Amino acid sequence: xxxxxxxxxxxxxxxxxxxxxxxxxxxxxxxxxxxxxxxxxxxxxxxxxxxxxxxxxxxxxxxxxxxxxxxxxxxxxxxxxxxxxxxxxxxxxxxxxxxxxxxxxxxxxxxxxxxxxxxxxxxxxxxxxxxxxxxxxxxxxxxxxxxxxxxxxxxxxxxxxxxxxxxxxxxxxxxxxxxxxxxxxxxxxxxxxxxxxxxxxxxxxxxxxxxxxxxxxxxxxxxxxxxxxxxxxxxxxxxxxxxxxxxxxxxxxxxxxxxxxxxxxxxxxxxxxxxxxxxxxxxxxxxxxxxxxxxxxxxxxxxxxxxxxxxxxxxxxxxxxxxxxxxxxxxxxxxxxxxxxxxxxxxxxxxxxxxxxxxxxxxxxxxxxxxxxxxxxxxxxxxxxxxxxxxxxxxxxxxxxxxxxxxxxxxxxxxxxxxxxxxxxxxxxxxxxxxxxxxxxxxxxxxxxxxxxxxxxxxxxxxxxxxxxxxxxxxxxxxxxxxxxxxxxxxxxxxxxxxxxxxxxxxxxxxxxxxxxxx
Numbered sequence: 154x155x156x157x158x159x160x161x162x163x164x165x166x167x168x169x170x171x172x173x174x175x176x177x178x179x180x181x182x183x184x185x186x187x188x189x190x191x192x193x194x195x196x197x198x199x200x201x202x203x204x205x206x207x208x209x210x211x212x213x214x215x216x217x218x219x220x221x222x223x224x225x226x227x228x229x230x231x232x233x234x235x236x237x238x239x240x241x242x243x244x245x246x247x248x249x250x251x252x253x254x255x256x257x258x259x260x261x262x263x264x265x266x267x268x269x270x271x272x273x274x275x276x277x278x279x280x281x282x283x284x285x286x287x288x289x290x291x292x293x294x295x296x297x298x299x300x301x302x303x304x305x306x307x308x309x310x311x312x313x314x315x316x317x318x319x320x321x322x323x324x325x326x327x328x329x330x331x332x333x334x335x336x337x338x339x340x341x342x343x344x345x346x347x348x349x350x351x352x353x354x355x356x357x358x359x360x361x362x363x364x365x366x367x368x369x370x371x372x373x374x375x376x377x378x379x380x381x382x383x384x385x386x387x388x389x390x391x392x393x394x395x396x397x398x399x400x401x402x403x404x405x406x407x408x409x410x411x412x413x414x415x416x417x418x419x420x421x422x423x424x425x426x427x428x429x430x431x432x433x434x435x436x437x438x439x440x441x442x443x444x445x446x447x448x449x450x451x452x453x454x455x456x457x458x459x460x461x462x463x464x465x466x467x468x469x470x471x472x473x474x475x476x477x478x479x480x481x482x483x484x485x486x487x488x489x490x491x492x493x494x495x496x497x498x499x500x501x502x503x504x505x506x507x508x509x510x511x512x513x514x515x516x517x518x519x520x521x522x523x524x525x526x527x528x529x530x531x532x533x534x535x536x537x538x539x540x541x542x543x544x545x546x547x548x549x550x551x552x553x554x555x556x557x558x559x560x561x562x563x564x565x566x567x568x569x570x571x572x573x574x575x576x577x578x579x580x581x582x583x584x585x586x587x588x589x590x591x592x593x594x595x596x597x598x599x600x601x602x603x604x605x606x607x608x609x610x611x612x613x614x615x616x617x618x619x620x621x622x623x624x625x626x627x628x629x630x631x632x633x634x635x636x637x638x639x640x641x642x643x644x645x646x647x648x649x650x651x652x653x654x655x656x657x658x659x660x661x662x663x664x665x666x667x668x669x670x671x672x
Contacts, residue, residue, distance in 0.1 A: 154182060154232055157579035164586045165238040170209055173198060177206040181216065181230035188225045212267035214377065219317055237380055239582060239656050244383050248309065254282060255300040260309070260378055268313045268375040272335055275301055298335070305330045308382045308417055313375040333371045385416065387660060388479065396463060400455075403444065407452050408464065410437050411477050424479055424668075425465065431472035446472075479668075500525055501533045505565065508543060513562040534563055541569045568669060575662040582655050589648040596641050603638055606630055 162182055167175040180195045181187060187195070193203050207228060210216035215235050218228045241264050249257035258278040263269055269277075275297045283292045304310045311329045324331075389412040397405035414437050415426040431453060435446050444452075453475055456464035468474040504523050508514060514522065520530045537543045548560040593600065606629050613623060630638075 155576060155579070157576050157583065158232060158236065159183065161239075161579050161583045161586075162232060162235045164583055164590075165235060166215075168586065168590070169238055170206075173202055174206045174209050177203055178210055178215065178230055178235065181228060182232055182235070186219075186227040186229040188227055192228065214267060217317075234380075239652070240380075240383075240660075243387075243653065243656065244378060244380070247383060247386060248304070251309075252300050252303060255297045256304060258282065259297070259301055259304060263310060263376060263378045268377040270369060270371045270373075270375055271298075271301060271333060272369040272371050274376065302332050305332045305376075308379055310376050311379045311382075313377050333374055335370055384660070384664075385419075388664065389413075389416065391661065392463075392477070392479075396456075399461075400459075403442070404452055404456060406439065406442055407434065407449065407456070408477060410434055410439070411464075411475065413437070415477075419479075425476040426479065428467040428474040428476050430470065430474050434475070500529065501537060504530065504533055505537065505542065508563055508565045509567075513546065513564050515560065515562060519563060538563075541566070541573050544569070568666070571662050571665055571669075575659065575666065578655050578659045578662065582652055582659070585648050585652050585655070589645055589652075592641060592644055592648075596637065599634060599637060600641075602634075603630060 159179070159182055163175055163179050166178045170178075176196045176198060177192060180192055184191075184195065189200070189203065189207075192207075193200050196203060198206075207216060207218075210230070211218065214231065216228050216230050218226050220226055244264065245257055245261050248260035252259075255278060258281055259274055262274050262277050275294055279292050279294050279297045282297070286292065301310075308330055312324055312331070314323050389409075392412065393405045393409045396408045411426065411429055411434060414429055414433065419426045431446075431450055434453070435449050438444070438449070450472065453464065453466075453473065457466045457475065463478055465476050465478060466473060467476050500523070504519055504525065507519065507523050511518075511522070516531060516534060519525070519534065520527050523530065525533070534543065538545060542565070543563050544566045546562045546564055547554070548562060549555070550558040550560070606626060609626050610623060613626065
């Protein structure tokens with residue numbers, strides 16, 4: 154694990170869980186699997202604090218534990234899973250786009266708590282949705298329950314495996330998405346205000362809050378977010394966008410339909426989707442696309458004949474069977490590397506693309522093909538060589554390796570370049586997070602004052618205060634303070650957007666490195 158990854162993991166753990174959990178997680182990330190005794194000694198925390206921090210990390214699948222032959226338990230941090238904390242807003246936004254507000258809140262609750270039973274997740278979301286409704290209106294739990302079932306059917310959520318050492322057998326692949334039959338016929342009601350609750354007897358409040366000791370019907374069946382399924386969706390969206398930019402909108406819609414048909418049946422590490430017949434694709438096209446079967450066959454043939462081989466023909470049955478190459482997006486990574494490295498300038502990007510196309514070139518050939526002066530070409534090549542963007546290969550004419558009788562060829566090590574860019578992306582995200590936290594610390598008192606004023610206004614509006622009283626409270630924040638708050642809000646929004654953009658680059662680079670290593 155590199156220092157940039159370790160620094161980013163520490164920042165993410167501190168932001169999401171606090172300093173104590175960050176200390177324990179950081180110790181496990183630096184040293185590897187360790188028992189509780191060594192963790193207590195390394196962190197300098199009390200044993201109870203370390204135990205509670207480990208409970209939090211295990212609850213969120215950030216730490217795994219294993220019983221050793223001698224009876225001790227060793228804990229191991231999952232660095233990849235810790236880095237996924239950066240992508241949580243993207244998961245939640247995707248769920249909202251696909252399944253609306255219930256889907257957004259269900260995924261948010263599961264990410265917030267690590268894992269939950271279906272009954273608990275549905276009840277929490279129904280209550281949160283009911284809080285946004287007007288007085289007297291209720292929300293049927295079945296609406297949220299149906300969204301939960303749709304998320305499970307499309308594999309965006311799955312059952313948690315049994316804990317290590319548990320007598321239960323791990324569920325089969327098909328049982329991971331099997332939703333238990335529950336009678337969730339309740340209704341989420343809008344929460345009462347504090348004054349209304351204080352006027353009720355204690356026994357009535359406990360009854361309303363569900364203070365029954367009876368366990369829920371799905372007790373012991375926990376659900377978690379399937380992050381790999383979200384990553385598959387992100388990859389599919391990138392594939393569709395790449396086709397739309399290379400060809401046209403209809404071609405991208407054909408590829409989108411093929412990906413949608415095989416999204417559940419295709420494994421996360423597969424190189425191709427499952428074969429689909431032309432007739433099946435035609436029947437699954439969206440209703441708005443009024444293209445005939447012959448036109449669809451022409452589009453499929455055009456995609457199959459493309460040099461990038463995005464769509465491949467697997468057979469002739471059913472009007473022809475076709476697959477989508479999942480590696481298409483990742484094979485296009487080398488062409489995007491020079492675009493991502495703006496600090497080198499356009500001439501360096503030109504030389505880099507030239508080396509990608511020609512594979513091996515001498516310095517004189519680089520100068521001629523790229524039409525760059527000798528001195529500049531030499532400086533640029535050495536600069537990229539020092540950053541591991543290009544490498545130098547020696548081919549001796551004689552066994553003595555004399556420099557005068559040796560060819561020196563420049564080439565691109567795409568894997569090393571991708572790893573270097575990924576390292577820089579981790580550094581960039583960590584810098585953005587530290588800058589955002591610095592901005593929040595510098596304006597902490599002003600933010601607290603703003604929150605107090607907003608809370609006072611909300612309580613006064615709930616009690617029906619007059620407009621003059623509300624204006625008087627609003628004037629507690631002066632004009633310059635409002636301008637400072639607006640400036641802070643714009644800065645934080647820019648930093649958040651930058652974090653999301655860098656994370657998109659991280660996702661593509663990680664996918665490329667993973668698939669290249671697997672091949």
